Amino acid sequence: MILERYAIGVDLGGTNLRIATYKEDSSPNGMIADSIGLPTRVKDGPDAVADDMSGAIRKLLSKHGHGGFAGLGIGTPGPLDLPDGVLRNPPNLPGFDGYNLRRAVELRVGVPAIIESDANLAALAEFRLGSGKTYGAQSLCMLTLGTGVGNGIILDGKVWNGHNGMGGEAGHNTVDPEGEPCPCGSRGCLELYASATGLKRMAKDSRGSHANDSDESAILTARHIAESATAGDHAALAVFARVGTALGIGVGALVNTLNLPLYVIGGGMSASWDLFALQMMEELRMRSYVYRMNAPTEEESRVRSPRKTHVVRAELGSDAGILGACLLPLMQGRSG
Amino acid sequence: MILERYAIGVDLGGTNLRIATYKEDSSPNGMIADSIGLPTRVKDGPDAVADDMSGAIRKLLSKHGHGGFAGLGIGTPGPLDLPDGVLRNPPNLPGFDGYNLRRAVELRVGVPAIIESDANLAALAEFRLGSGKTYGAQSLCMLTLGTGVGNGIILDGKVWNGHNGMGGEAGHNTVDPEGEPCPCGSRGCLELYASATGLKRMAKDSRGSHANDSDESAILTARHIAESATAGDHAALAVFARVGTALGIGVGALVNTLNLPLYVIGGGMSASWDLFALQMMEELRMRSYVYRMNAPTEEESRVRSPRKTHVVRAELGSDAGILGACLLPLMQGRSG
Numbered sequence: 001m002i003l004e005r006y007a008i009g010v011d012l013g014g015t016n017l018r019i020a021t022y023k024e025d026s027s028p029n030g031m032i033a034d035s036i037g038l039p040t041r042v043k044d045g046p047d048a049v050a051d052d053m054s055g056a057i058r059k060l061l062s063k064h065g066h067g068g069f070a071g072l073g074i075g076t077p078g079p080l081d082l083p084d085g086v087l088r089n090p091p092n093l094p095g096f097d098g099y100n101l102r103r104a105v106e107l108r109v110g111v112p113a114i115i116e117s118d119a120n121l122a123a124l125a126e127f128r129l130g131s132g133k134t135y136g137a138q139s140l141c142m143l144t145l146g147t148g149v150g151n152g153i154i155l156d157g158k159v160w161n162g163h164n165g166m167g168g169e170a171g172h173n174t175v176d177p178e179g180e181p182c183p184c185g186s187r188g189c190l191e192l193y194a195s196a197t198g199l200k201r202m203a204k205d206s207r208g209s210h211a212n213d214s215d216e217s218a219i220l221t222a223r224h225i226a227e228s229a230t231a232g233d234h235a236a237l238a239v240f241a242r243v244g245t246a247l248g249i250g251v252g253a254l255v256n257t258l259n260l261p262l263y264v265i266g267g268g269m270s271a272s273w274d275l276f277a278l279q280m281m282e283e284l285r286m287r288s289y290v291y292r293m294n295a296p297t298e299e300e301s302r303v304r305s306p307r308k309t310h311v312v313r314a315e316l317g318s319d320a321g322i323l324g325a326c327l328l329p330l331m332q333g334r335s336g
Numbered sequence: 337m338i339l340e341r342y343a344i345g346v347d348l349g350g351t352n353l354r355i356a357t358y359k360e361d362s363s364p365n366g367m368i369a370d371s372i373g374l375p376t377r378v379k380d381g382p383d384a385v386a387d388d389m390s391g392a393i394r395k396l397l398s399k400h401g402h403g404g405f406a407g408l409g410i411g412t413p414g415p416l417d418l419p420d421g422v423l424r425n426p427p428n429l430p431g432f433d434g435y436n437l438r439r440a441v442e443l444r445v446g447v448p449a450i451i452e453s454d455a456n457l458a459a460l461a462e463f464r465l466g467s468g469k470t471y472g473a474q475s476l477c478m479l480t481l482g483t484g485v486g487n488g489i490i491l492d493g494k495v496w497n498g499h500n501g502m503g504g505e506a507g508h509n510t511v512d513p514e515g516e517p518c519p520c521g522s523r524g525c526l527e528l529y530a531s532a533t534g535l536k537r538m539a540k541d542s543r544g545s546h547a548n549d550s551d552e553s554a555i556l557t558a559r560h561i562a563e564s565a566t567a568g569d570h571a572a573l574a575v576f577a578r579v580g581t582a583l584g585i586g587v588g589a590l591v592n593t594l595n596l597p598l599y600v601i602g603g604g605m606s607a608s609w610d611l612f613a614l615q616m617m618e619e620l621r622m623r624s625y626v627y628r629m630n631a632p633t634e635e636e637s638r639v640r641s642p643r644k645t646h647v648v649r650a651e652l653g654s655d656a657g658i659l660g661a662c663l664l665p666l667m668q669g670r671s672g
């Protein structure tokens with residue numbers, strides 16, 4: 001009997017914490033099993049969160065045993081200082097700056113852990129199990145449009161971490177030099193126009209001072225604005241056009257710089273693909289002559305020509321991050 | 337007696353054509369020997385240029401012999417379609433679109449050639465013999481500020497070509513979405529503000545309609561504007577400040593995306609480093625929190641701390657392109 005290998009993955013968010021197992025030989029689309037969901041007790045500090053996380057990991061470990069255990073992968077909001085695995089000022093995890101989450105979990109659980117930013121893990125999962133697989137791409141660049149804009153880059157099959165773990169922060173590339181101020185300290189970052197938070201702000205601005213100022217979450221508001229746009233509301237459509245313009249400028253620079261075969265748009269906002277994609281592609285064509293020279297015809301899109309540059313919607317949904325966390329130790333185990 | 341290995345390199349520009357030899361064991365800073373300079377006969381068509389180039393290569397080959405010959409490297413203006421080596425719409429070489437320069441030279445000379453874009457070769461030379469060596473960096477990103485803005489990216493010791501040879505075109509990344517129209521079809525590209533051509537245009541704009549409309553070359557004009565700025569001319573200083581702002585935005589996005597240890601500014605315009613560097617670094621600090629988190633202190637700059645992100649002036653001068661062309665076959669020979 002061959003022992004089935006499995007990995008444990010962790011997805012640490014500012015609100016929710018998920019721990020799950022993933023079996024190497026499960027369905028081609030990547031099946032997560034035994035998912036444990038917990039609230040992230042940010043207010044109780046990083047040690048409390050590490051305690052919760054480690055408790056759930058131990059539970060899964062004792063259930064599935066150490067025999068086929070391939071490793072533990074942890075995804076956290078970036079940026080991370082690698083190879084140490086120290087969190088650096090994560091905006092959604094106040095109080096975690098300088099915290100060595102990897103070591104904290106390793107000490108509690110007694111197994112080695114690999115840590116990586118959630119956007120990089122989403123890109124890795126999309127590369128191995130989603131559009132990367134569909135297109136047979138060796139490299140891709142993914143933008144995850146959620147409350148912020150995450151970015152993960154896979155070059156020649158591996159996550160590009162940069163020299164100390166902070167690569168793939170294109171969500172903070174400038175798309176409008178004189179634009180809105182960003183909490184990162186700059187102005188006019190891509191994230192301010194292509195995230196749920198940005199969508200909420202732009203919709204509020206376009207409705208003027210009579211805006212609905214309720215404290216509903218950006219994600220919920222983004223859904224409402226998408227519904228209005230789908231129903232033909234001009235203001236809502238204009239806001240999504242601005243999302244497309246910002247993405248076209250941002251993706252254009254990534255195409256000019258990296259010339260990859262595949263650019264992937266994921267995250268919750270990508271559900272509204274039909275509301276921004278046309279504008280995004282039009283802007284991209286204008287902004288990037290490298291894209292224009294490599295833009296697929298309709299037929300080349302259909303057959304997924306490997307010589308062309310494809311810009312597509314992510315195939316994996318909200319499980320991409322935790323799937324990537326599980327893939328990380330399985331891939332390391334394979335090459336080691 | 338050990339036979340000294342040598343390579344032949346070609347630097348094909350829109351105006352000048354240079355062919356030279358380079359000995360592997362020459363001085364640490366990379367000595368070019370036996371340089372042959374010719375005008376580029378663009379008007380006579382690509383075959384005439386290939387004839388001139390091949391004649392000079394044969395001359396050098398017969399002088400130095402086939403014994404120690406390591407190979408032939410050719411640098412051309414980008415973009416190139418790789419691995420075929422076909423030129424794609426090079427703006428400074430009208431009539432060369434679709435021309436397979438590599439094959440044309442191989443047929444004429446009878447030895448295999450490697451072809452690469454000039455900006456990538458400058459980056460490679462800077463990596464092996466210039467600032468990359470000084471800083472012990474494994475990766476770097478270089479912007480070459482000439483009549484345009486070239487870009488070359490070295491990742492883990494190798495030129496990043498992208499999936500079909502068009503990587504490293506960050507000179508056409510947008511730094512001002514509503515900015516000047518660019519011949520590439522976009523608006524507000526970095527190249528429009530950080531090249532000699534851009535400097536000339538901005539200086540003319542700032543002097544209004546009374547501007548000197550002589551047809552002196554952009555390079556010459558850039559030198560005059562630099563002299564005025566050095567002498568304290570406010571308008572000229574303001575133009576260089578705009579160069580710095582554009583570079584800060586452009587480099588900021590490259591730092592956020594790639595997180596490399598080293599960013600290098602080269603090309604003729606980099607002689608005016610003192611006139612734009614302050615503004616560039618200030619803008620970069622504001623634009624990129626990834627840079628701020630990795631910015632070296634004065635002491636860390638002095639000791640070239642490998643954990644930090646350094647933005648520096650290129651060490652090699654105008655020989656960088658042809659040096660890179662020579663290094664290409666020598667590096668291939670080494671790893672092969």
